[in-house]
Amino acid sequence: MMNAWLAGDGAQLRSWLVARTPDVLHGMIETLPLWAAAILGILVFIAGLWAVIQIFQGAVSFLQFLWGLATRPFTTARETFVPSEKARKTEVDALQGKVAAQDGLLAEQHSLLAQMKAQLDRMEAAQVAAGAAPLGTDERARRDRAIEGIAAEGPRAGGAAAHKIAEGDIAGAIETLEQDARADAVAAAEKWRRIGALVLGVDTAKARAAYEEAFRLQPDDFWTCIELARLRREAGDLSGARLAAEAAEKVAGNDRENMIAANDAGDICQEAGDLEAARLRYEAAHQISQKLAHENPLSVGAQRDLAVSYTRLAELSIEAGDLGTALKHYQASHDLFEWRVKSDQNSKEALQDLSVSFSKIAGVLEAAGDLSGARERFQSGLALARQLAEAAPNSHVAQRDLMISHLQISDIERVMGDLDAARVHSDAAYPMAQRLVEANPGSASAHRDLFICQMQLGKLQEAAGDLDGARLSFEAARESGERLAASNPGSAQARQDLAACFERLGDLLHRAGDLAGARLRYEEAIDLVAGIAAANPSSISAQRHLWVCQNKYGDLQREAGDLAAAQALYSAGLEVVERAAAANPKSASLHEYLCLSLGKVGDLMRETGDLSGARGLFRARLSVRERLAAHSRQSIPAHWHLFVALDQLSEMEVELGDRTEAIELRRRSLQLAEVLAGGEPPHPQFQRAEQRARDRLAELESQAN
Structure with a gap:
C-alpha cells in the first residue's frame, strides 16, 4: 500500500x-x-x-x-441557579445587621452632636450673662458646622474631642484638636478654623490663636479673614485687624461678603482715626445693603443690614461734626427698626434694636443742644428696655440694658440741671449693677458697669455740692478700676477707665483746695493715658484723653501761680491736638479741642503780656470756629462758641488799640447773639449775651466818635 x-x-x-x-x-x-x-x-x-x-x-x-x-x-439542581430560602435569609440578616450598625452609629453621632451643642450653648450663655456679646447668626452657623464635622469623624481625634466637649472638657477637646491639626498638614487650615469657630463664644484668646493658624495656612478664606480681623481688633491690634480686613475685601465672593468686609474694614479705620478710609468703606457697604434690601423687601436680615448701615454712616457724620446728616441717617435706621417691630412684635432683638436707636437719636439731639428732645428719646428707649427686662427678669442682658438706659437719663438730667431726677435714675441703676456683679463675680464687664455707676453717683454728688460723698464714690470707683486694671493688664479700656477716675479725683481735690493731692492724681492720670496714646498713635480717643488731662493739670498749675509749668502743659496739649486734627481734618471733635487749646495758650500769653502772640492764637481759633459753625449750621453750641471767640478777639483788638477791627468783630458777635436769643424756646443765657453785646458795641462806637 x-x-x-x-x-x-x-x-x-x-x-x-x-x-x-x-x-x-x-x-x-x-x-x-x-x-x-x-x-x-x-x-x-x-x-x-x-x-x-x-x-x-x-x-x-x-x-x-x-x-x-x-x-x-430537582431541588439540588435548582440550588445551582437560585439560592435557597435559608441562604437568602442568611444574606438578608447580614445586611440588616450592617444597616442596624450604621443606624446605631448615626444615632450615636446625633446624640453626641446634641450634647455638644447643649454644652456649648450653656457655656456661651454664661459668657453672655457675664457681659459678653452673644454670637451672631454667621458665627453660630460656623460653630455648629464645626461641631458637626467633629462629631462625624468617628474614632479619630475629632471623635475623641467630641466626647470631651459633650462632657464639658473644652480645654481637653481643644488640646486634642490642636495636636491633630498640627499633624495633618493637608486639612490643617479647616481644622484650625473649626477650633476657632468652636470656642469663639467661649475663649477669645484660643479662638484668635486658631484663626491665626488658619490664616497662615489659607489666607484666601473669607471667613477666616473676617473672624481674625474681629478678634485682632478686640485685642487692640488695629494694624493687624486692618490687614486681615483688607485681605477679606480681596477674597469676598458675593454682594453680602463684600458688604461685610467693607463694614468691618470701615469700623477698624474709624477706630484708628482714618475717617476718609472709613467713609469710603461705609458708603460702599451702604450701596450694597440698599441693593440687597431692594431685592429682598420682606427679608428681615436684609432690612436690618440696611438699618445698621445707616447707623454706621451716622456715627461717621457725628465724628465729622455734621449733626444734621447724622440725625437723618439715624432716623432712616430708626424707621427700619420700627418696621421690623411692627412685623414681629415678639422679637426681642427687634425691640432691643429700637431701644438703642432711640438712644442714638437722643445723643445727636443732646450734642445739637436740644436737651428736651434728647431726654424724650432717652425716655422712649428706657420704656422699651424696661419692657424687655420685665419680660425676661432672669436675663442679665435685659437687666444690663435697663441699667444703661437709667444711666443715660441720669446724665441728661444732670446736664439739664435737674439733679433730683438724675439721682432717681442713678439710684435705680446702682443696685442693678451690684446684683449683676453678685451674679457674675468673675465678670470684668459686670465690674466695669459697677465702676460706671460709682462714677456717675460721684458726679451727681459733686454737682450737688456733696464733696465728701463724691470723694467716697470716686474712691470706691478707683478701687474697682484698680482691680479691673490688675486683672486685665493688657486691657487699654481698663487703664483708660482708671485714668478717668484719677482725673475726676484730681478735679474734686482741686475744687476742695487740696492742690498737692490733685497734682498726684493728675500725674497718675497722665502717666496712664500717655502710655495708651503712645501705643495707639492713631486712636482719636486716646489722644483726646491725654489732651484733657494735660490741660486740667495745666489749669491747676496756673492757679497755683506756676505759669511756666502751666505753659509747658498747655503747649504739650496743643501739640497733641494739632497733630491729631491735622491727621483727621474732618473730625469736628478734634477741631473743637484745638480751639480750646488755642484759647488756653492764648489766654496765658495775654496774662504774661505777650499780646501779639495771644492775638495770633485767638485769630487762629476764630478761623477754626467759623469753619465748625459753617459745617454744623443746626448746632447751637457751635454758634455759641463762635460768639465767644468773636467777643474775646474784639477785646484783644481793643487792648492793642485797633478799635476799627474791634467794632467790626463786635458787630458780628451782636448779629450772632441776636440769632441765638431769638431761638425757641428762649434761653436766658443767650438773651443776656445779646444785651451785653449790644451795650459793649454801643460803648465802643461812642468812644470811636
Missing part, C-alpha cells in the same frame, strides 16, 4: 494532500520533492487525527453533563 502511495513520483500522495490543504499550498505540493511531500503527508494526517480526538472528548463531556442533570434531584 505504501508503494502505491509513492508510485509515479507520489502522484496518489500529492492528490491526497491537495484535497486536504488550502489552495495556496497546491502549487508548492506539486513541485515538492517526494520525501518532502511524504513528511507533509504525515503531518497533515496527525493534525487531522488530533482534531477528531478533541471533538470526541467534547462530545463525551457534554453527554456526561446532560446525564448528571437528568439523574440529580
